[in-house]
Amino acid sequence: MGFPCYEAKDAARFIRDECCVRHLANVEYDPAAKARFERNISGPYLIWCARQGVSTGVTHE
Numbered sequence: 001m002g003f004p005c006y007e008a009k010d011a012a013r014f015i016r017d018e019c020c021v022r023h024l025a026n027v028e029y030d031p032a033a034k035a036r037f038e039r040n041i042s043g044p045y046l047i048w049c050a051r052q053g054v055s056t057g058v059t060h061e
Helices: 008-019 023-031 031-052
Strands: none
Touching: 008 023, 008 031, 023 031
């Protein structure tokens, strides 16, 4: 996958790289970036949580 994110700046860089954006706010407003975020980050995370039996309270719209 990627590299471990020990600090918020590392996580932000990872998200920007995965979503091909310069600013994190673009993930919310750019449909293609949002789709990449859901496909590459939040989707796999939600699957992992479900397998662990962890409830996140988050669903995809």
